[in-house]
Amino acid sequence: MKLKTLFFTLTLVGIACVFLAGSIQAGTQVADVIKMENPAYSEHTKGIVEFSHKKHAAEYGAACGDCHHDDKGQPLADLKEGDDVQACITCHKIPGEVPKDVKKEWKTKKLKKDETNKLAREYHAEALHDNCIGCHKTWNKENKSKAAPTSCTKCHPKTK
Ligand code: HEC
Numbered sequence: 001m002k003l004k005t006l007f008f009t010l011t012l013v014g015i016a017c018v019f020l021a022g023s024i025q026a027g028t029q030v031a032d033v034i035k036m037e038n039p040a041y042s043e044h045t046k047g048i049v050e051f052s053h054k055k056h057a058a059e060y061g062a063a064c065g066d067c068h069h070d071d072k073g074q075p076l077a078d079l080k081e082g083d084d085v086q087a088c089i090t091c092h093k094i095p096g097e098v099p100k101d102v103k104k105e106w107k108t109k110k111l112k113k114d115e116t117n118k119l120a121r122e123y124h125a126e127a128l129h130d131n132c133i134g135c136h137k138t139w140n141k142e143n144k145s146k147a148a149p150t151s152c153t154k155c156h157p158k159t160k
């Protein structure tokens, strides 16, 4: 190999390494705005929520652990940008809200409120509502504000 060709090849290898290292360092990328349209649902009956993930963490003062937790429900306080997270549906497995007949069954069994809340969170939409609307209600109250949406259509845009 001529010296010039060898030099050229080494330069290419070098550039490739820089790119590779860059892509490894970047880790898991999160979209700034996540379209909440979980593919586990056979259909979405409401307008698709556009969740401003980045603004929540950077501007609204929400910590990663306010939303992401481990398999015991303990906040992932050490989470940082680039780390992998598990999707909510991994654990809050059932798509949708609690069906009416299931709620009726809980009523006849006279289950306590914290029991039914926990059972309800096995349903994905209930866990999300609990997290999102829960914080919004508290925050609005503490800040005498209405900026954090709590009504259906403020999150689910009207379809048609
Ligand atoms: C206000 C709630 C909230 C906060 C705060 C938050 N996240 Fe998230 N994050 C979510 C939700 C909801 C999703 C979507 C998960 C799903 O679809 O199951 C998500 C998704 C992700 C994903 C996965 C993206 C993908 O497509 O796989 C990563 C990584 C992530 N978040 C990291 C973080 C980190 C790091 C922080 C702190 C800097 C953070 N999140 C703060 C709620 C939040």
Ligand code: HEC
Pocket (backbone or CB within 6 Å): 067, 068, 069, 070, 071, 072, 073, 086, 087, 088, 089, 090, 091, 092, 117, 118, 121, 122, 127, 128, 130, 131
């Ligand atoms: C690794 C499994 C796992 C993942 C992933 C997960 N959860 Fe949970 N979550 C749990 C467990 C376990 C609990 C505790 C049992 C309970 O209270 O329902 C819990 C509790 C909750 C609670 C009740 C918290 C409280 O203090 O009352 C909410 C709300 C919730 N999860 C929402 C979410 C959301 C939103 C996501 C995705 C950003 C998510 N979870 C991801 C397992 C998980």
Ligand code: HEC
Pocket (backbone or CB within 6 Å): 049, 050, 051, 052, 055, 056, 060, 062, 063, 066, 067, 128, 131, 132, 133, 135, 136, 139, 147, 148, 149, 154, 155
């Ligand atoms: C830890 C608290 C917290 C949690 C959890 C949280 N939010 Fe928020 N959210 C806020 C606050 C605070 C605001 C208002 C900020 C402002 O306007 O100053 C807000 C505003 C919003 C807005 C209106 C402004 C915008 O950026 O679009 C939407 C929509 C929204 N949140 C959706 C969600 C969804 C969906 C989830 C659950 C996946 C969620 N939020 C979870 C704190 C939270």
Ligand code: HEC
Pocket (backbone or CB within 6 Å): 036, 037, 038, 039, 041, 043, 044, 045, 046, 047, 049, 096, 097, 124, 125, 128, 129, 132, 133, 136, 149, 150, 151, 152, 153, 154, 155, 156
């Ligand atoms: C703070 C934002 C927020 C508010 C307010 C809210 N939701 Fe949701 N809702 C969500 C998110 C996020 C999901 C999860 C969607 C996904 O990940 O696919 C969801 C899921 C759902 C689902 C299951 C998916 C579908 O489209 O069929 C239903 C039904 C639903 N919501 C109804 C309601 C109703 C009714 C209200 C008012 C009483 C309401 N939501 C208020 C954020 C919100």
